[in-house]
Amino acid sequence: MERRRPSAIASSAAVQTAAPQNSAPRQPAVAEPAATNGPSARGPAPRPKRGVPEGLWLKCDGCGATIYRKEAEELLNVCPQCGFHWYVSAATRMEQLLDAGTFEECDADLKPTDPLGFRDKKPYADRIVSEQKRTGLKDAALTGTGMIRARRVACGVTDSSFIMGSMGSVVGERLARLVERATAGKLPLIIISASGGGARMHEGILSLMQMAKVSAALARYSQAGGLFISVLTNPTMGGVAASFASLGDLCFAEPRALIGFAGPRTIKATIRVELPKGFQTSEFLLEHGFIDRIVPRKDLKSEIARAIDYCGG
Numbered sequence: 456m457e458r459r460r461p462s463a464i465a466s467s468a469a470v471q472t473a474a475p476q477n478s479a480p481r482q483p484a485v486a487e488p489a490a491t492n493g494p495s496a497r498g499p500a501p502r503p504k505r506g507v508p509e510g511l512w513l514k515c516d517g518c519g520a521t522i523y524r525k526e527a528e529e530l531l532n533v534c535p536q537c538g539f540h541w542y543v544s545a546a547t548r549m550e551q552l553l554d555a556g557t558f559e560e561c562d563a564d565l566k567p568t569d570p571l572g573f574r575d576k577k578p579y580a581d582r583i584v585s586e587q588k589r590t591g592l593k594d595a596a597l598t599g600t601g602m603i604r605a606r607r608v609a610c611g612v613t614d615s616s617f618i619m620g621s622m623g624s625v626v627g628e629r630l631a632r633l634v635e636r637a638t639a640g641k642l643p644l645i646i647i648s649a650s651g652g653g654a655r656m657h658e659g660i661l662s663l664m665q666m667a668k669v670s671a672a673l674a675r676y677s678q679a680g681g682l683f684i685s686v687l688t689n690p691t692m693g694g695v696a697a698s699f700a701s702l703g704d705l706c707f708a709e710p711r712a713l714i715g716f717a718g719p720r721t722i723k724a725t726i727r728v729e730l731p732k733g734f735q736t737s738e739f740l741l742e743h744g745f746i747d748r749i750v751p752r753k754d755l756k757s758e759i760a761r762a763i764d765y766c767g768g
């Protein structure tokens with residue numbers, strides 16, 4: 456995708472003035488009550504588990520084996536037989552990655568709106584409400600600060616269960632503010648991507664702008680000497696893969712994650728060439744130099760802590 460960088464979209468406040476001319480009534484893409492910028496001591500809202508189904512036993516999507524659910528959960532939702540990594544929610548990610556009780560959520564009150572009056576099978580405004588109810592999240596990203604083995608970090612996670620983890624205005628705004636917070640506080644920055652949807656089509660150009668906005672914030676963070684560790688998990692696709700997720704000083708990936716831009720069927724239909732085996736997996740991308748290291752979930756915390764120390768963070 457061609458990336459443009461008009462200066463007007465570099466500011467993280469720009470989404471609020473970017474509503475298209477033909478939308479009536481005009482409303483900002485991000486709704487924000489006054490005085491909610493500061494970190495909040497509240498943790499993420501409790502939400503039902505997804506990925507490891509309820510019940511005593513479950514069938515592994517990787518090897519087909521029947522697995523004792525508790526055993527998989529003790530392994531951070533990883534199959535004990537084949538190492539398949541199941542989905543984990545953004546809130547669970549934070550728990551797995553950060554030292555207990557250290558997470559402080561930022562920008563918790565940013566809420567998505569429907570600036571285009573978009574409708575597919577159902578109106579986007581209704582979809583937002585049902586996704587919020589189902590997941591307990593306001594949108595597809597959770598951001599804040601916390602400690603990793605006693606190292607203070609800024610940490611963001613996208614959640615593939617909320618409209619496929621796609622990047623709408625709120626996801627972009629939360630991540631851009633997180634990067635700015637990391638820049639101001641001279642904190643190492645960790646973003647864990649789980650976004651099958653890329654840019655969120657329901658918000659049209661406003662969601663595409665988030666790619667440039669977050670990337671511009673990351674460029675300023677980099678110029679200030681910050682360390683950005685991007686962790687790509689299953690799936691990381693589209694506009695998320697094509698912007699911040701690929702911009703890490705270090706790019707880690709979980710094993711056998713689907714990572715790419717367009718889906719394989721689209722690429723095949725466009726270029727009419729047989730795609731190589733394992734195309735768009737972590738292992739393939741490691742071989743081709745796109746990512747730096749494959750890190751199993753159980754090692755993620757210690758590997759990130761080690762990288763921070765190594766880089767002098």
Ligand SMILES: [Zn+2]
Pocket residue numbers: 515516517518519520534535536537538539
């Ligand atoms: Zn398995």
